[in-house]
Amino acid sequence: MNINQRIANIFLTSRVRQLLVAVLSVTFGISMYVFMNSFMSGVNEEQTEITFTAMSHIKIYNELPLEVQTIKPPPTDSHTVLMVSNNRNIQYTEGIQNVDPIKEELSQIPNITGVTAQLNQNVFIRNGVSKASASLSGIETTNEDDLFNTSDYLVEGKLSDLDKQSNAIILGTGLAKNIGVRTGNNVTILTSDGLSKSFKVVGLIETGANMADRTRALVSIQAARQLLSENRSYATEVLVNITDYNDAQGTAEIIKQLTDYKVEPWQEGNEQLDSSNVLRDIIAIAVSLTILIVAGFGIYNIMNMTVNEKIKEIAILKAMGFNGKDVVEIFLTQSVIIGLMGGLTGLMLGATIVKIIDNVPFKMGPLTTLPVTYDSSDYLMAFAFGILITFIAGYLPARKASKLDPVDILRG
Amino acid sequence: MTALSVNQINKHFYDPVDFHVLKDISFDIKQGEFVAIIGKSGSGKSTLLYLLSTMDTDYDGIISINDTQVTGLSQNKLASFRNEHIGFVFQFHFLLPEFSVLDNIMLPALKLKKKSKEEIEDKAMELLALLDIKGLERKKASKISGGQQQRVAIARALINSPAIIMGDEPTGNLDSKNTNIVFDTFRQLAKEQGQTIIAVTHDDEFADKCDRIIELSDGMLV
Ligand SMILES: Nc1ncnc2c1ncn2[C@@H]1O[C@H](COP(=O)(O)OP(=O)(O)OP(=O)(O)O)[C@@H](O)[C@H]1O
Numbered sequence: 001m002n003i004n005q006r007i008a009n010i011f012l013t014s015r016v017r018q019l020l021v022a023v024l025s026v027t028f029g030i031s032m033y034v035f036m037n038s039f040m041s042g043v044n045e046e047q048t049e050i051t052f053t054a055m056s057h058i059k060i061y062n063e064l065p066l067e068v069q070t071i072k073p074p075p076t077d078s079h080t081v082l083m084v085s086n087n088r089n090i091q092y093t094e095g096i097q098n099v100d101p102i103k104e105e106l107s108q109i110p111n112i113t114g115v116t117a118q119l120n121q122n123v124f125i126r127n128g129v130s131k132a133s134a135s136l137s138g139i140e141t142t143n144e145d146d147l148f149n150t151s152d153y154l155v156e157g158k159l160s161d162l163d164k165q166s167n168a169i170i171l172g173t174g175l176a177k178n179i180g181v182r183t184g185n186n187v188t189i190l191t192s193d194g195l196s197k198s199f200k201v202v203g204l205i206e207t208g209a210n211m212a213d214r215t216r217a218l219v220s221i222q223a224a225r226q227l228l229s230e231n232r233s234y235a236t237e238v239l240v241n242i243t244d245y246n247d248a249q250g251t252a253e254i255i256k257q258l259t260d261y262k263v264e265p266w267q268e269g270n271e272q273l274d275s276s277n278v279l280r281d282i283i284a285i286a287v288s289l290t291i292l293i294v295a296g297f298g299i300y301n302i303m304n305m306t307v308n309e310k311i312k313e314i315a316i317l318k319a320m321g322f323n324g325k326d327v328v329e330i331f332l333t334q335s336v337i338i339g340l341m342g343g344l345t346g347l348m349l350g351a352t353i354v355k356i357i358d359n360v361p362f363k364m365g366p367l368t369t370l371p372v373t374y375d376s377s378d379y380l381m382a383f384a385f386g387i388l389i390t391f392i393a394g395y396l397p398a399r400k401a402s403k404l405d406p407v408d409i410l411r412g
Numbered sequence: 413m414t415a416l417s418v419n420q421i422n423k424h425f426y427d428p429v430d431f432h433v434l435k436d437i438s439f440d441i442k443q444g445e446f447v448a449i450i451g452k453s454g455s456g457k458s459t460l461l462y463l464l465s466t467m468d469t470d471y472d473g474i475i476s477i478n479d480t481q482v483t484g485l486s487q488n489k490l491a492s493f494r495n496e497h498i499g500f501v502f503q504f505h506f507l508l509p510e511f512s513v514l515d516n517i518m519l520p521a522l523k524l525k526k527k528s529k530e531e532i533e534d535k536a537m538e539l540l541a542l543l544d545i546k547g548l549e550r551k552k553a554s555k556i557s558g559g560q561q562q563r564v565a566i567a568r569a570l571i572n573s574p575a576i577i578m579g580d581e582p583t584g585n586l587d588s589k590n591t592n593i594v595f596d597t598f599r600q601l602a603k604e605q606g607q608t609i610i611a612v613t614h615d616d617e618f619a620d621k622c623d624r625i626i627e628l629s630d631g632m633l634v
């Protein structure tokens with residue numbers, strides 16, 4: 001320890017109460033920073049998770065042409081009139097007839113973490129006289145679970161039960177309630193083509209999204225193909241998840257090279273999700289920086305008081321030959337010590353608060369407790385900002401002290 | 413050899429009204445000389461000493477110490493100059509109250525960094541013994557008597573063996589026995605080490621024993 005650091009130390013420890021207040025203000029600022037950011041990114045993550053329980057990062061499907069094609073090209077000479085009445089969209093290939101080669105090719109792309117095919121169809125579900133429309137999804141159970149953690153949302157039954165019987169079905173809780181069925185009951189599915197088949201309810205699913213829970217019905221993709229008399233590798237869409245959902249647009253471009261089907265990253269038509277995440281992050285950073293700056297003012301104030309209190313000592317030191325740089329060092333050392341002490345305790349307090357928040361009951365939708373994340377970068381940033389702010393808050397009074405004229409003070 | 417030379421010094425205080433404290437002061441002090449500055453209260457002795465010590469730079473005229481012109485040097489240069497070449501004993505001691513007696517004495521030497529900590533401590537203990545305040549070294553500076561504080565301040569001024577020692581009534585709080593100890597110490601330093609001593613004093617007996625007396629009256633040399 002050099003002489004300036006020793007002087008700083010003695011100055012600091014001679015006023016324990018003041019030291020404590022200064023340290024606490026840093027502690028408070030930093031713990032708030034950690035808390036705000038952990039909480040906000042917890043909310044964001046939860047939001048994203050909810051979003052991606054029903055939606056994949058990238059969707060591949062057969063898009064109906066937006067404009068109905070005329071069956072004959074428009075006439076070229078002015079003597080001919082072409083009249084078409086009741087023009088219709090005649091599409092020969094509906095859905096994706098053969099998903100296997102597409103899935104094969106997708107598996108070559110490195111950042112793709114999961115691929116699943118779905119066969120979706122709107123149907124009616126009947127139980128005796130109660131009837132409700134439902135969106136029937138034929139799913140590849142294991143792949144589906146990989147992408148959406150579907151089994152986490154099953155309140156009864158198991159997802160793999162769908163593969164065991166070809167007439168097994170899982171219903172959304174709202175849907176089941178609407179038509180009055182429970183696990184173990186039978187229901188009848190009516191397709192738009194007039195086919196009907198009896199299914200046995202083997203489980204119930206609840207995602208928290210009311211609309212989905214009131215219309216959702218899951219069967220295995222093979223059962224769906226049978227029901228709709230489609231071939232063995234037919235699907236209406238292929239869903240893809242990648243390592244980082246923010247890269248969806250880039251990966252979608254790569255996939256577009258491989259297939260003629262429509263490739264749609266999640267951001268298309270979902271900008272509100274993206275923007276609300278960004279907005280929440282901005283709020284978190286703004287609020288926590290404000291708190292840190294307020295803490296900075298606290299330190300500035302205390303350091304200023306210390307300088308005023310020690311004004312005579314500073315003058316004596318300067319009279320004995322300590323220069324402005326020494327004085328800055330002495331006072332800056334004090335604020336850095338305050339910053340380090342407050343920073344470390346702040347990180348600990350922040351972690352404790354986050355832990356507590358993590359256990360606060362919050363029963364709404366899929367949540368049971370308030371959502372938080374544990375991200376070391378939040379802690380690093382909090383510490384870095386904390387030290388930076390104490391440094392600045394300490395430097396200003398220190399510079400003032402270094403400019404003091406010793407005789408003015410000593411002459412009295 | 414000239415230890416200190418003062419040339420045409422004028423000093424004003426402007427607050428609350430223009431007040432001409434020091435008027436056309438010029439003198440030289442030889443190396444190893446023991447000089448007393450006397451004069452009535454308010455005659456400008458402390459003010460003059462602050463100028464000589466390089467702490468106060470707000471004056472007209474030129475001051476040179478050991479052939480270095482200190483007038484016009486930057487604050488930082490002056491600080492290290494003071495640290496190495498000037499020992500100063502204030503009229504009101506001005507110790508650092510939260511530091512121990514030993515720390516107070518050692519500070520200027522720790523700043524100078526010319527010697528190891530052990531050497532500095534040995535030297536400080538030697539000075540404590542010399543000034544008859546041995547045993548106080550671990551006490552806090554705020555917890556000792558006025559006369560003891562004054563001797564700690566003297567020890568602090570001597571720690572770097574400065575070329576010039578300046579004292580503003582360095583024996584003002586001391587009994588005759590300790591006044592004699594301080595006087596003899598100064599005398600010896602001047603004679604044996606060639607250190608120059610400038611002491612403001614109200615004590616006529618003390619002044620009479622010095623090599624030379626500079627008398628101020630209303631800011632002028634007499
Ligand atoms: N900061 C100041 N502003 C204005 N006038 C001052 C200031 N300091 C001292 N004076 C005046 O300058 C004059 C000289 O003061 P100084 O302290 O040098 O006297 P002194 O000779 O040391 O007296 P003493 O023997 O009482 O210590 C006094 O009249 C005093 O009132």
Ligand SMILES: [Mg+2]
Nearest residue numbers: 457458503580
């Ligand atoms: Mg005086």
